[in-house]
Amino acid sequence: MKIFCVGRNYGEHAKELKNEIPEEPVIFMKPKNALLQPNTPFYYPEFSNELHYELEIILHVSKNGRYIPGKHADKYVNEISVGIDFTARDIQNELKKKGLPWEKAKAFDNSAVAGTWKPLKDGALEKPMQFYLLLNGEKVQHGNSADMVFDFKTVISHISQYFSLNIGDMIFTGTPAGVGECSVGDRLEGFFENEKLFDIEVK
Numbered sequence: 001m002k003i004f005c006v007g008r009n010y011g012e013h014a015k016e017l018k019n020e021i022p023e024e025p026v027i028f029m030k031p032k033n034a035l036l037q038p039n040t041p042f043y044y045p046e047f048s049n050e051l052h053y054e055l056e057i058i059l060h061v062s063k064n065g066r067y068i069p070g071k072h073a074d075k076y077v078n079e080i081s082v083g084i085d086f087t088a089r090d091i092q093n094e095l096k097k098k099g100l101p102w103e104k105a106k107a108f109d110n111s112a113v114a115g116t117w118k119p120l121k122d123g124a125l126e127k128p129m130q131f132y133l134l135l136n137g138e139k140v141q142h143g144n145s146a147d148m149v150f151d152f153k154t155v156i157s158h159i160s161q162y163f164s165l166n167i168g169d170m171i172f173t174g175t176p177a178g179v180g181e182c183s184v185g186d187r188l189e190g191f192f193e194n195e196k197l198f199d200i201e202v203k
Ligand code: ZN
Pocket: 005, 006, 007, 054, 056, 085, 172, 174, 175
């Protein structure tokens, strides 16, 4: 199982971190151990002093494929949810400054939270979808999939030009503006179309 992630896929988020809007999808990966298992506590990583939440719409791959054309890309995913791409922003900033890979900041154990999966209906990926994150009960991120720089089908197709997609893989499709720090004791609740799909506490 692989976890693909898209960086800088919402213009307002790219701007808040002073990054340029990319000309093609920015892709990075997290290993299997990055996925927080159900009923497992999330612990603040000891190597970071600036842990950020990034709420993202996530897709579940249901069919193996490579070189997938954009127009058929929705046939390769069957479920959707929201999740968190936890990021050690202090580590990432250091690595970015040196032009080094991001894995220590992005791919550490339990850095990927996936909410409850919902079935995807035909054509659903083309409609705008709303999602939001509550931090201790206060709305801190609110996204609309229509604001993506690269839409879902383009992202799936692009990834498949470089990597095989396999059943069980996940795709984190990018975070909207409003990312920020979280601390021990914080509660994070992720909503997709007004339905709560995850609820975690930082330990
Ligand atoms: Zn992200």
